[in-house]
Amino acid sequence: MEGWDPNTKSTLTRIPLLTTKAGPRDGAAWTQRLKEEYKSLIAYTQMNKSNDNDWFRISASNPEGTRWTGKCWYVHNLLKYEFDLQFDIPITYPATAPELELPEIDGKTQKMYRGGKICLTVHFKPLWAKNCPRFGIAHALCLGLAPWLAAEIPILVDSGAIKHKDDA
Numbered sequence: 001m002e003g004w005d006p007n008t009k010s011t012l013t014r015i016p017l018l019t020t021k022a023g024p025r026d027g028a029a030w031t032q033r034l035k036e037e038y039k040s041l042i043a044y045t046q047m048n049k050s051n052d053n054d055w056f057r058i059s060a061s062n063p064e065g066t067r068w069t070g071k072c073w074y075v076h077n078l079l080k081y082e083f084d085l086q087f088d089i090p091i092t093y094p095a096t097a098p099e100l101e102l103p104e105i106d107g108k109t110q111k112m113y114r115g116g117k118i119c120l121t122v123h124f125k126p127l128w129a130k131n132c133p134r135f136g137i138a139h140a141l142c143l144g145l146a147p148w149l150a151a152e153i154p155i156l157v158d159s160g161a162i163k164h165k166d167d168a
Contacts, residue, residue, distance in 0.1 A: 021133035
C-alpha cells in the first residue's frame with residue numbers, strides 16, 4: 001500500500017481480506033469462500049454507511065453465488081446518477097477478477113468493453129493479481145468500480161453522454 005492515497009489506504013485496511021482460495025467449481029471450499037465474501041462485503045457496506053458514503057447495493061442473484069446484480073450510483077454536481085451493476089464470478093476466480101458491468105452506459109465511453117464491462121486492465125488487474133486470493137468482491141468494488149465511476153461519470157455528464165433522470 002506504499003504510495004497510496006491516505007483515504008484509500010484507510011478504507012482498504014478496514015475491508016477484511018479473504019483466506020480461502022476457491023472458485024465456483026471447488027464445492028465446499030467455494031461455500032467457505034462465499035461466506036468470506038459476504039463478511040467482507042458487509043464490513044465494507046457498514047463502513048460506507050457509517051461515513052454517509054453509501055454508493056452501491058449488490059447481492060448474489062443465484063444460489064451458487066456466481067451471478068451478482070445490484071445498483072451503484074455517483075453524485076455529480078449534487079445530482080445522483082444511478083446505474084445497474086452486474087457481474088459473473090469467473091470459473092478461474094479468485095485468480096481472475098470479476099468483470100464489472102454497467103450495461104446502461106455501454107458504448108458511451110472508450111473505457112468500456114462489450115456489454116458495458118468497465119476497463120480495469122491497466123490499473124486494477126495487476127493489483128488484483130498481486131493480492132490473489134486475499135482480494136474479493138468488496139475489493140473489486142472499492143479499488144475498481146469506485147475510482148472508475150469517479151473518473152468517468154463527471155466526463156460523461158459534462159459531455160452530455162449521460163443525462164440525469166430528471167432531465168429526460
